[in-house]
Amino acid sequence: MTGFVLKRMGFAVITLFSVLTLVFFIVRVLPGDPAMVILGDQASQAAIESLRTRLGLDRPITLQYVDFMRGVFVGDWGVSMVSGRPVIQEIAKVLPATLELTFAALILGAAVGIPLGVWSAVSRNTPPDYVIRLASLLGLSFPAFVSAVLLLLAFSITLRWFPVMSSGHGETLVDRLRDLALPAINLGLIMAAYITRVSRSAMLEVLNQDYVRTAKAKGIAFGQILIRHCLRNTLIPVVTVVGLYLGILIGNSVLTEIVFNRPGLGRLIVGALNQRDYTMLQGMMVIYTLMVVGVNLLTDLTYGLIDPRIKYS
Amino acid sequence: MTKAVHPAASSDFRIMVGAAGAGLIKAFNTNKTSWIGLGLFLFVCLLAILAPWIAPHDPLDQNILFRLRPPSEAHWMGTDFFGRDILSRILYGARISLVIGLVAIAAAMVIGTAIGLIAGYYGGRIDIIVMQTMDVLLAFPSLILGLIVVAMLGPSITNLIIAIALTAIPPFARIARAPTIAVKEREFIEAGRALGYSDARLMLGHILPNILPEVLVMGSLWLATAIRVEASLAFIGLGVSPPTATWGGMIREGFENILDSFWLALFPSIAILIVVFALNLLGDGLRDAIDPRLRGEQ
Numbered sequence: 001m002t003g004f005v006l007k008r009m010g011f012a013v014i015t016l017f018s019v020l021t022l023v024f025f026i027v028r029v030l031p032g033d034p035a036m037v038i039l040g041d042q043a044s045q046a047a048i049e050s051l052r053t054r055l056g057l058d059r060p061i062t063l064q065y066v067d068f069m070r071g072v073f074v075g076d077w078g079v080s081m082v083s084g085r086p087v088i089q090e091i092a093k094v095l096p097a098t099l100e101l102t103f104a105a106l107i108l109g110a111a112v113g114i115p116l117g118v119w120s121a122v123s124r125n126t127p128p129d130y131v132i133r134l135a136s137l138l139g140l141s142f143p144a145f146v147s148a149v150l151l152l153l154a155f156s157i158t159l160r161w162f163p164v165m166s167s168g169h170g171e172t173l174v175d176r177l178r179d180l181a182l183p184a185i186n187l188g189l190i191m192a193a194y195i196t197r198v199s200r201s202a203m204l205e206v207l208n209q210d211y212v213r214t215a216k217a218k219g220i221a222f223g224q225i226l227i228r229h230c231l232r233n234t235l236i237p238v239v240t241v242v243g244l245y246l247g248i249l250i251g252n253s254v255l256t257e258i259v260f261n262r263p264g265l266g267r268l269i270v271g272a273l274n275q276r277d278y279t280m281l282q283g284m285m286v287i288y289t290l291m292v293v294g295v296n297l298l299t300d301l302t303y304g305l306i307d308p309r310i311k312y313s
Numbered sequence: 314m315t316k317a318v319h320p321a322a323s324s325d326f327r328i329m330v331g332a333a334g335a336g337l338i339k340a341f342n343t344n345k346t347s348w349i350g351l352g353l354f355l356f357v358c359l360l361a362i363l364a365p366w367i368a369p370h371d372p373l374d375q376n377i378l379f380r381l382r383p384p385s386e387a388h389w390m391g392t393d394f395f396g397r398d399i400l401s402r403i404l405y406g407a408r409i410s411l412v413i414g415l416v417a418i419a420a421a422m423v424i425g426t427a428i429g430l431i432a433g434y435y436g437g438r439i440d441i442i443v444m445q446t447m448d449v450l451l452a453f454p455s456l457i458l459g460l461i462v463v464a465m466l467g468p469s470i471t472n473l474i475i476a477i478a479l480t481a482i483p484p485f486a487r488i489a490r491a492p493t494i495a496v497k498e499r500e501f502i503e504a505g506r507a508l509g510y511s512d513a514r515l516m517l518g519h520i521l522p523n524i525l526p527e528v529l530v531m532g533s534l535w536l537a538t539a540i541r542v543e544a545s546l547a548f549i550g551l552g553v554s555p556p557t558a559t560w561g562g563m564i565r566e567g568f569e570n571i572l573d574s575f576w577l578a579l580f581p582s583i584a585i586l587i588v589v590f591a592l593n594l595l596g597d598g599l600r601d602a603i604d605p606r607l608r609g610e611q
Contacts, residue, residue: 014445015448015449015452018445018446018449019449019452019453022449022450022453026461026462026465137590137593137594137597138586138590140593141537141541141586141589141590141593142586142589143541143544143545143548143561143585143589144545145544145545145548145561145564146544146564146582146585146586149564149567149568149571149578149582150579150582152571153571153575153578153579157571157572157575164572246454247451247452247453247454247455248454248455250454250456250457251454251455251456251457251545252456254456254457254460254549255456255545255548255549258548258549259568269457269460270549270550273460273461273464273549273551274550281461281464284457285457285461288453288454288457289452289453292452292453292454293452296452
């Protein structure tokens with residue numbers, strides 16, 4: 001077990017280093033010269049030179065790389081070029097709002113997706129199965145901002161059940177939940193579409209297993225078989241998929257936050273893009289990298305909790 | 314995976330591709346919903362191609378007296394903030410979405426498949442390094458990667474294509490690699506090698522046709538993603554610059570007037586949804602038919 005955990009962590013560290021290296025080069029190599037991107041074509045040579053010095057871009061690339069890596073791990077992510085405050089502080093300020101939204105969406109997605117997937121699988125090739133499959137395919141066809149705009153049109157503007165703009169820092173719990181409801185539903189339903197599909201196919205596979213047939217032959221009630229024998233085995237692929245779709249979830253959370261005007265990483269990154277806040281962008285990419293690599297590691301380790309058969313070798 | 318093509322039949326590449334095509338048609342017939350998806354998608358393509366002839370108005374024609382009008386006989390889907398006809402803009406916007414999506418995915422398909430073929434065929438250290446790089450790229454949220462690439466390079470059609478293609482290369486490399494590893498161990502590849510065929514000939518003429526159906530199915534699913542990402546970027550403000558009509562850009566403009574003129578955002582939303590849904594219907598049905606794990610159960 002310890003060996004397995006250490007090995008997975010080793011892989012995670014390698015991936016982390018590779019992605020951080022990629023981030024370093026994307027930010028520096030891609031635009032040619034970040035200083036010029038920030039200042040625009042009209043900037044004088046002197047202005048560009050002074051900004052290059054300020055950003056440390058005039059130093060040897062290896063030195064910049066070492067500094068960047070050191071900075072990432074000691075928490076020195078540079079200073080925002082717009083607000084002048086440390087990047088890590090700005091990110092830490094809005095991160096809870098984004099995490100709150102993504103967790104709410106994940107819980108909603110699993111709560112809706114797993115039962116629907118199981119139902120679809122056990123009623124294979126009957127009308128409920130067709131409806132669920134079509135609905136889940138439609139669900140994952142929605143760009144997150146389209147569904148967000150449609151939800152906003154229906155529930156905030158026409159029915160007036162929810163606020164048009166969520167402040168993200170409501171006073172009471174009820175306020176907070178009201179603010180969170182529509183964005184979480186938006187993100188959660190898209191997630192539910194993915195989870196429904198993978199639960200269905202995982203369940204179909206499990207239903208074909210010998211031990212399920214044996215259980216049926218023993219006369220165990222079907223509900224019992226589903227809960228005791230099938231569900232747990234269905235969960236492994238579901239966990240993998242949730243891990244894999246984290247990228248999609250992050251992308252969708254950016255769009256959702258923009259539409260509902262919620263504070264969070266999404267609005268921070270768009271603001272940084274518009275203002276060409278290059279240190280902030282680099283910091284955002286670092287935090288996304290940490291999140292993705294962290295969740296992948298967690299996903300790997302979770303297998304063992306769900307499925308004791310997985311050999312930690 | 315479709316049935317491996319026997320080498321004795323012919324080493325002719327075209328015949329091999331023909332066999333792969335036959336496999337695809339069989340897949341279509343196994344899962345009829347794919348035909349619906351394909352029909353719907355081709356219909357949208359047709360509308361986009363015919364846009365200059367069927368659009369009722371010039372998509373850029375402003376008419377300040379007719380701004381923010383609800384749907385009427387003259388403007389079936391209403392007009393936007395500048396009095397431009399929304400239906401015409403949707404028809405022209407389809408061209409941008411489709412061109413960016415198709416070119417980006419075609420490029421990703423060619424580059425990704427080549428990478429996967431080479432990594433799978435040669436194996437060893439090349440394989441490890443290449444696939445590790447792909448996994449790293451895959452780990453990054455595609456919208457964020459696209460966002461940053463476009464923001465750095467500037468929003469033009471070419472740069473959008475580059476950004477979207479970049480995010481779509483790794484999945485194609487992955488899907489091409491796995492069957493390559495399986496196919497290269499088969500006797501007919503061994504036979505080809507004994508006959509002194511070059512690696513390139515074996516890869517292109519004998520392995521590629523075997524993995525082509527899967528790559529094409531993946532292509533239709535990723536085309537859906539590409540169109541979604543392009544629209545998302547335009548919605549964020551990183552699309553092809555205005556006044557060119559793009560669906561994402563139209564929704565962005567409509568969103569600013571959403572309280573009093575909902576049709577601005579509603580109609581382009583429906584347009585995106587139809588195209589993405591059609592492609593998912595197409596790709597999903599085909600994948601079910603091609604996936605060997607599901608095929609036996611039909």
